[in-house]
Amino acid sequence: MELSRRDFLKSSAAAAAFAAAGAAALSPLRPKDAAAAESGITWGKAPCRFCGTGCGVLVGVKNGRIVATKGDPQAPVNRGLNCIKGYFLSKVLYGTDRLTKPLIRKGDTMVEASWDEAMTLIASKFKEAIAKHGPDSVAMYGSGQWTVFEGYAASKLFKGGIGTNNIEPNARLCMASAVTGLMTTFASDEPMGCYDDLDLGDTYFLWGANMAECHPILFSRMIDNRLKNPKVRIIDFATRHTRTSQMADQYVRFAPQTDLALLNAIAHVIIRDKLYDEQFIKEHVVFKRGKENIGYGLEDNFKFADEPKLIGFDEYAAFLKPYTPEYVATISGVPATTIVELAHLYADKKRKVTSLWTMGFNQHTRGTWVNNLVYNVHLLTGKICKPGENPMSLTGQPSACGTTREVGTFTHRLPADMVVTNPEHREKTAKIWGVDPKKIPAKPTYNATEMFRALDRGDIKVVWVQVTNPFQSLPNLSRYRTGARKGDGRFVIVSDIYPTRSTELADVILPSASWVEKEGVFGNAERRTQQWFKLVDAPGEARSDLWQTMELARRLGHGNLFPYKQVEPEMWEEYRKFNEGQGKDLAPYATYATTRGLRWPVVNGKETLWRYAEGHDPYVKQGEGIKFYKNKPDHYKAVIWARPYEPAPEVPDRQYPFWLCTGRVLEHWHTGTMTGRVPELKRAYPAAVCEMHPDDAKLLGVQNLQNVKISSRRGSIVLPVELNGRSKAEKGNIFVAFFDEGKLINELCIDAYCPISGEPDFKKCAVKIEKA
Secondary structure, eight states: OOOOHHHHHHHHHHHHHHHHHOGGGOOOOOHHHHHHHTTTOEEEEEEOSSSTTOOEEEEEEETTEEEEEEEOTTOTTTTTOOOHHHHTGGGTTOOTTOOOSOEEEETTEEEEOOHHHHHHHHHHHHHHHHHHHOGGGEEEEEOTTSOHHHHHHHHIIIIIIIOOOOEEEGGGGTTHHHHHHHHHHHSSOSOSOOTTHHHHOSEEEEESOOHHHHSHHHHHHHHHHHHHOTTOEEEEEESEEOHHHHHSSEEEEOOTTTHHHHHHHHHHHHHHTTOSOHHHHHHHEEEEEOOOSOOOSOSTTOOOOOOOEEEOHHHHHHHHTTOOHHHHHHHHOOOHHHHHHHHHHHHOTTSOEEEEEOHHHHSSTTHHHHHHHHHHHHHHHTOOSBTTBOEEEOOSSTTIIIIIIIIIOSTTBOSTTOBTTOHHHHHHHHHHHTSOGGGSOSSOOOOHHHHHHHHHHTSOOEEEEESOOHHHHSSSHHHHHHHHTOOTTOEEEEEESSOOTTGGGOSEEEEBOOGGGSOEEEEOTTSEEEEEOOOSOOSTTOBOHHHHHHHHHHHTTOGGGOOOSSHHHHHHHHHHHHHTTTTOOOOOHHHHHTSSOEESOOBTTBOOSSTTBTTTOTTSOTTOOBOOTTOGGGTTOEEEEEOOOOOOSSOOOSSSOEEEEEEOOTTOOTTOTTGGGOHHHHHHSOSOOEEEOHHHHHHHTOOTTOEEEEEOSSOEEEEEEEOSSSSEEOTTEEEEESOOTTSOGGGSSOOOBOTTTOOBOOSOEEEEEEEO
């Protein structure tokens, strides 16, 4: 399909705009009108507030209010373009129900309070719980929408002050498998490639990634590449036909969960047909095999520890023997000839191959494994750490990488890939923080799902939620919504900018400043660190989450952890100490104020586009070629893992015969807290629908837009059916977006998770469908 990058984005934006406003509402804007409209506007730079792409935007301020936003022409990520959500950024902070004052629960009513009253109450609840039940009875649940400063302060307070590892981000729900995939393969988080690969490659394998809707700017760069280079091919591996599938050169439908088998089959063909790069494997790879039949995290306090063992190339080849294209065709639905064809395409020495994936891989009960398996294919063929040839997991939040992963706001992590279980890492952290190393606990506590199970059981008494909406976004949602209001000493604090399905369960609601109402730093999916200054005041009494965290620290007697006079610059320079000399170096704070971001490691003022590669990465010396220098235990080599196909914990049967998959749509972001306040986006896609295949609807006697009742073993919901919409479900599958706060689809999802990463699977559970 011939479509340019700019045409693609224009068509996406126009479609949403026409749906929202209608053609009659559109009128031409003459040049003199545009000049008049911009009169008196002051422009500042910032990264977009939405996904992990990290688009640069220019923010127009007039009379202390954001009046316009536009794509930043100087931003390398998006080069002046925005997606439809980005074009409406000026409206996301100005919903009529913006939270502006602290609120405290009095019975069933939320009553306005002063900041002093609210923070005094919160501090007293923390002190009471810690005194009675110990530091592990309090918790912080944060977000990939935290700025680097906010995440760093929260981690420092909880791990270095309170003395608990009870801190988790919502990135556990979306990016944890990407982290463990990278750590187990390369011993370092974050990708080796960057977005330039979208411009420089010619073969793109998309795995469970509807990039046209969820990462439209990046998808547009691939489209632009294909327009310029007729050799470019885009292959879309997916379980539903989407806008991405429409524009791909090849759509490969596969049965849910069988991506594991497909990747092993591709590796099988590469070895069988001797398509692998023998020299690269000899110099840069070791082989390992871990535990199998590892469970699904369905039991409270589930524990798992892998036991990796070195194997040889021959043992790995023997492991792959059962994964013949013919066998895998029977379980995946992908023809054997297609598997062979795509294996040869992956290995073609004349082609530059990039693999891209999002939640289809990461939200998976074998998420770590499937990440390992796609790395296997790149390592077998030597197509890695080169311009245009890399695997990359794309992220969904603006600083899931920069804050949750790099700062280390997971229960088990510290900054710069360090972990709490390593005494040397705790020692280094304590030295930088100025605390006793014994203060930082040596054991992780709960992943995100287990954290809310602990709240439900009563093991956690106080939880503070910042910049996220867990009581809409968690799987098996009914359990955790009920658990939050069980009483018996449980106390829930929620900091947000609007009322949500989480604030309605809170004991205290704190009004937060957002985006350019405060100073901040985000880190995007290509390791690009981007800074912005405060451009407008937050409304009413709203304050930043950073201030809120530091104020609690002061009231708990840990104010000494934050001795800064100029908070953001001084905190940044402290945080940089963790990264120096670790292959994750960051520039001085002032540098980011004058750039559109830099990709780390930044050494001598120069950013790094491709990691581990001589001539690109300053940590790889001349003559070393490619060196996976973070993996010292394996002699600076990457790991190819023997990981088997194992079925999902819950599969369709006679009682529940359909697969349910959840996800996002173009117009809305996550739980719709911000996009739902933009009238144009709300009108364009007002409510969730149930995407269903027409043949399934016919068997059920259901017409388009007719209501159906969808039920799983955990809950039920009523939605209208959509047949032949922008995306098309395959037979036996349905899809529902999770942005609609009036229809909590996650009540149906199973809270099974990858035992290694702790990331839940929102893409696969069994449901039944009846006429409503």
